[in-house]
Amino acid sequence: MAEKKLRVGVIGVGYVSKNNFLPVLPRFDDVAFVGLMASKLENAQNAQRLCGAQHAVASLEEFVSLGLDCAFVLTPKQCHADQIAFLLEHGIDVYSEKPMATTLKDAARIADVAAKTGNKLMIGFNRRYAPVCQKAKAVYGDRFPEVIIAQKNRPATEYRATLENAIHMVDLMRYYGGEVKDVHALTKFTDPYYETFTTAQLEFENGASGMLIAARCSGQWEETIELHGNNRSAFIKMPDSVTVTDGEEQHKTAMTPLAMGWAKSEDKLGFTNAIRHFLDCVRDNKTPMTDAADAYKTHELLDRILRSAGLPPMD
Numbered sequence: 001m002a003e004k005k006l007r008v009g010v011i012g013v014g015y016v017s018k019n020n021f022l023p024v025l026p027r028f029d030d031v032a033f034v035g036l037m038a039s040k041l042e043n044a045q046n047a048q049r050l051c052g053a054q055h056a057v058a059s060l061e062e063f064v065s066l067g068l069d070c071a072f073v074l075t076p077k078q079c080h081a082d083q084i085a086f087l088l089e090h091g092i093d094v095y096s097e098k099p100m101a102t103t104l105k106d107a108a109r110i111a112d113v114a115a116k117t118g119n120k121l122m123i124g125f126n127r128r129y130a131p132v133c134q135k136a137k138a139v140y141g142d143r144f145p146e147v148i149i150a151q152k153n154r155p156a157t158e159y160r161a162t163l164e165n166a167i168h169m170v171d172l173m174r175y176y177g178g179e180v181k182d183v184h185a186l187t188k189f190t191d192p193y194y195e196t197f198t199t200a201q202l203e204f205e206n207g208a209s210g211m212l213i214a215a216r217c218s219g220q221w222e223e224t225i226e227l228h229g230n231n232r233s234a235f236i237k238m239p240d241s242v243t244v245t246d247g248e249e250q251h252k253t254a255m256t257p258l259a260m261g262w263a264k265s266e267d268k269l270g271f272t273n274a275i276r277h278f279l280d281c282v283r284d285n286k287t288p289m290t291d292a293a294d295a296y297k298t299h300e301l302l303d304r305i306l307r308s309a310g311l312p313p314m315d
Helices: 015-020 041-051 058-062 075-091 105-115 130-142 162-164 167-177 273-286 292-309
Strands: 006-011 031-037 055-057 070-073 093-097 121-124 147-153 180-187 197-204 209-215 222-229 234-235 241-245 250-254
Touching: 006 058, 006 273, 015 041, 031 041, 031 058, 031 197, 041 055, 055 222, 058 075, 070 075, 070 234, 070 273, 075 093, 093 273, 105 121, 105 292, 121 273, 121 292, 130 167, 130 222, 130 241, 147 167, 162 167, 162 209, 162 292, 167 180, 167 209, 167 292, 180 292, 197 292, 222 273
Parallel strands: 006 031, 006 070, 031 055, 070 093, 093 121, 147 209
Antiparallel strands: 147 222, 180 197, 197 209, 222 234, 234 241, 241 250
16 A cells, blocks of 8 residues: 655745755655645646645635645745644644745744644754755764864945855854853944854753854855864865864865756755655654744844844844
């Protein structure tokens, strides 16, 4: 007898959805792509033609009536909290793009809804699932690096730049270093909602030290992570390569050659692995790595960085 397919739906048909989720879900043989929702039905229908979803709808009520096992929330961040809570309360497991909410109060609320309903909520910190980041994690195993340097640079400032983009680097620092004991941050701005840069020194509970650099005055988009400790190092240049060194050798792994020149952004940036992880957790009734409780800790740490820097917090 064929195994029952997971009934999956997607809310949101913007850039992230069209580039990193809608092309991936049809790859999985154990998935039935049942529903696609957008606030404008025409947008949902246009995306439906590209990805082959069975139904296109324009309301949450129609969406939950499709008999879904799980759903992906890929809408603008200000929509996340209410949409996530609605789905969880209707018995649907949820994967949501980051952030889980725009305020800590709402993040705590939906984490509480997940706990009370018993439904799964995974937040899409996809960098943890990127192959180069996972390879760097394996260098240290159960041990922690002693120094972590994470940079997220972009060529122009944007609204709430540290909150909007550096959250991925903050989450990776927790992934590699554990929980943070103390934070000292600096920033530069004319308008605090459009900061030029933020830097933060982090002291981890295990004694490690971390440096976050989030510059919005750079020449190009760039993400790099350095891990040092136990007489070895790992240098990640997202999303393409990781170089591991010790006292005897240096070894570099590059993504594109491994895929014979066809490595795609959804694979290199970890979206494919994150989606597969969530689906496996739904099928096997397991807790996702970046579940609501863990993701809340990343949001709370980012709020501490914002407050230390003198930037508007996640109120």
